[in-house]
Amino acid sequence: MNIPSNLKYLPTHEWVLVEGSKAKVGISDFAQHALGDVVYISLPEVGDEVTADESFADIESVKAASEVFCPVSGTVTAINEDLDADAGLLNQDPYTNWIIEVEFSALSDKLVDAAQYEKICNEEK
Amino acid sequence: MRTPLYDTHVASNGRIVEFGGFELPVQYESTGIKAEHIAVRESVGMFDVSHMGEFLMSGPNAESELNYLVSNQIVGLPNGKVLYSLLCNESGGIVDDLLIYKRAENSYLIVVNAANIDKDFEWMKSHLRSGVKFENISQKIGQIAVQGPKAIDVIKRLFPDADTLHNYTFLETEFKGGWCVLSRTGYTGEDGFEVYVEADKVVDLWKLLIETGKPEGIIPCGLGARDTLRFEAGMPLYGHELRDNIPANEVGLNFAIKMDKGDFVGREAIANHTAAFCRRGIKLLGKGIAREGSPVYQGTRQIGLVSSGNFSVTNGVALAMVRVMKGIEGNVEVDVRGKRFPAEFVKLPFIAKQNNK
Numbered sequence: 001m002n003i004p005s006n007l008k009y010l011p012t013h014e015w016v017l018v019e020g021s022k023a024k025v026g027i028s029d030f031a032q033h034a035l036g037d038v039v040y041i042s043l044p045e046v047g048d049e050v051t052a053d054e055s056f057a058d059i060e061s062v063k064a065a066s067e068v069f070c071p072v073s074g075t076v077t078a079i080n081e082d083l084d085a086d087a088g089l090l091n092q093d094p095y096t097n098w099i100i101e102v103e104f105s106a107l108s109d110k111l112v113d114a115a116q117y118e119k120i121c122n123e124e125k
Numbered sequence: 126m127r128t129p130l131y132d133t134h135v136a137s138n139g140r141i142v143e144f145g146g147f148e149l150p151v152q153y154e155s156t157g158i159k160a161e162h163i164a165v166r167e168s169v170g171m172f173d174v175s176h177m178g179e180f181l182m183s184g185p186n187a188e189s190e191l192n193y194l195v196s197n198q199i200v201g202l203p204n205g206k207v208l209y210s211l212l213c214n215e216s217g218g219i220v221d222d223l224l225i226y227k228r229a230e231n232s233y234l235i236v237v238n239a240a241n242i243d244k245d246f247e248w249m250k251s252h253l254r255s256g257v258k259f260e261n262i263s264q265k266i267g268q269i270a271v272q273g274p275k276a277i278d279v280i281k282r283l284f285p286d287a288d289t290l291h292n293y294t295f296l297e298t299e300f301k302g303g304w305c306v307l308s309r310t311g312y313t314g315e316d317g318f319e320v321y322v323e324a325d326k327v328v329d330l331w332k333l334l335i336e337t338g339k340p341e342g343i344i345p346c347g348l349g350a351r352d353t354l355r356f357e358a359g360m361p362l363y364g365h366e367l368r369d370n371i372p373a374n375e376v377g378l379n380f381a382i383k384m385d386k387g388d389f390v391g392r393e394a395i396a397n398h399t400a401a402f403c404r405r406g407i408k409l410l411g412k413g414i415a416r417e418g419s420p421v422y423q424g425t426r427q428i429g430l431v432s433s434g435n436f437s438v439t440n441g442v443a444l445a446m447v448r449v450m451k452g453i454e455g456n457v458e459v460d461v462r463g464k465r466f467p468a469e470f471v472k473l474p475f476i477a478k479q480n481n482k
Contacts (some may be wrong), residue, residue: 036152036349037159039436039443040412058462060414060443062158062436063151063349065462 001121002029004095008071009117010053010110015095016071018107023072024098027059030121032094035061041068041087044100048076052108057099059087071111074104128175129267129327137345145240147176150347161350162438165313169273170346171334174319175327178242178263180235180249186256187231194249194390195225196373198383202227207293207310210381211373212237212245213391217398219367219376221245224310226295234306234321238363252390267327271334271343272317272354279338280307280318287318301326312351314358314476356433356446359406359474365417366404366432366446375448377404377473402429403451406473407459409443411466415459421447422458422465431459437475444475 007015013031017024032038040060050056055067078101082089089097112120126147134141139150150173152158164170182191192199197210206227212220221241226234237245246261253259271280281287284307286296295308303323311317322330334343352362361367366376373382374395384396409415415434420427429449437444445459445468458465 033154036157039414042412060412060436062162062353062438065414065416 001033001118002095003114003118003121005114007095008107008111008113009120010069010071010108011112011117011120012069014069014071016107016111017098018104021103022077023074023102023104023107025071025100025102026098027068027090027094028117029094030124032091035059035063035066035090037062038087038090041083041090041099043079043084044076046076046079050074050076050100050102052106053110059090068099070102071108072102072104073106074102077101077103126176128173129324130173130175130331133328133331134173134345139345139347142348144348145176145238147239149173149176150345151349152347153345156344156346158347158349158353159438161344161346162353164342164344165273165315165346165350165354166439167274169271169275169279169338169341169343170350171331171338171343172270172272172346172351173327173331174270175267175324176239177268178237178239178245178261179266179321180237180246181233181260181262182235182257183232184257185231186254187233187258190253190257191225191233191235192386193388194252195223196382196389196391197225198386199225199227199233200386204229205294205296207295207308211367211378212248213373213389213395214248214369215391215394216370217372217374217391217394218369219363219371219373220248220369221363222361222367222378226306226308228297241363265324266321267324267330268319268321269327269330269334270311270313270317270319271338272311272313273315275341276315276317279334279341279343280320282337283333290318292316301329312358312360313354314360314474315354352433353435353438356435357437357439357444357474357476359446361404361446362433366448371448372398372400374398375400375402375404401451402448404432404473405447405449406471406475407445407447407457407468408471409445409459409466409468412443413459413461413464413466414443415445415461415466415468419445420460421449421468422460423453423455428453428457439476444471446473
């Protein structure tokens with residue numbers, strides 16, 4: 001399982017990469033693996049407000065629908081439009097294929113580092 | 126419960142889930158539902174379906190008694206033929222759907238859904254009158270389904286007579302010195318075979334098929350692909366399209382209900398019930414997937430519910446089987462977790478069936 005050490009994670013299997021005042025958000029390798037073949041993702045729009053620990057997108061896989069929770073609060077500044085055309089990119093590489101970029105005001109207090117996140121994943125297996 | 130192949134699935138990284146009281150792989154980690162689905166549509170895949178139930182019925186009154194229990198006509202069924210039928214209750218609802226294998230005069234193998242084994246056996250036993258020997262052999266039998274356009278190439282290396290079988294026929298043979306039934310049947314909409322062997326030989330058969338099927342690229346497939354394949358083929362699944370309280374004449378299976386064959390359990394209720402609902406297919410026009418239980422609307426009026434819904438791997442769109450009021454025309458909407466998606470009616474099955482061998 002791939003868990004990059006430069007990212008922070010939610011126990012619900014989302015990652016966040018902080019770059020100055022902006023944060024990119026995606027789902028982890030564990031998440032894409034558990035979801036199976038991803039078919040659609042419903043994305044928010046640029047300008048939408050998102051709230052830490054609340055759902056900001058739905059992912060539909062062949063198996064089931066799942067919510068994606070946000071690691072930060074703030075305003076969406078970009079969405080990854082490649083995912084709109086081919087949500088299966090999340091299976092191919094969930095770290096290159098971020099979902100949204102947020103101008104953030106706060107981080108979730110549930111975020112953990114890679115080592116802690118790996119423990120969470122091992123417990124869920 | 127576990128099938129004899131449980132350890133084999135775990136060793137092959139099958140993702141185990143509970144289904145019909147059995148622990149079975151929903152998919153294998155190295156492939157996944159989509160790849161397994163495509164293997165069956167384009168080449169060949171194999172499924173552990175040992176969870177299915179098998180009953181034997183024989184005796185001087187077996188034909189007439191079985192014909193009284195089921196909705197389809199088994200009088201006149203030739204030896205070696207397989208027949209799909211419903212098992213109805215007195216209210217005209219559906220106890221199960223099943224396959225009837227005619228082995229000889231007054232001798233049948235009956236194959237039922239895993240979750241319904243005990244229910245069906247008790248139901249049938251309590252409705253049998255006399256002159257019939259009836260036995261539940263589910264625990265003694267393992268079953269592997271080999272499905273896809275290249276299934277014949279794999280199967281005929283192990284069973285050279287497979288070529289003689291037409292769709293919905295079977296033969297009885299031996300495997301490793303034990304009883305074996307080979308039928309040209311399946312639950313995928315493709316050509317294929319279902320192989321029944323004695324439970325302690327099913328692991329051997331599995332390994333042999335993996336080895337024998339290498340040239341065709343055979344892969345093990347899980348319940349996920351089994352569901353997406355049957356769904357595209359427009360085949361009903363008990364507990365979804367079929368239930369105890371859904372009238373048998375509202376599910377698009379009237380070909381398996383022979384009202385003119387004489388009395389059978391449920392016949393009177395069916396005759397007295399004017400179908401108000403029907404089973405149809407819809408295609409979603411937005412990027413959403415309707416799942417079981419999603420309400421279907423026309424305008425503000427709810428006209429039914431989704432019974433099975435998924436993304437069609439073959440067609441690349443989201444489809445659903447729905448139970449809706451009869452006679453609805455025009456576009457409809459489906460509620461997916463609070464959001465409405467437009468949808469249109471499309472024909473069932475969603476794919477053209479290939480299994481006309």
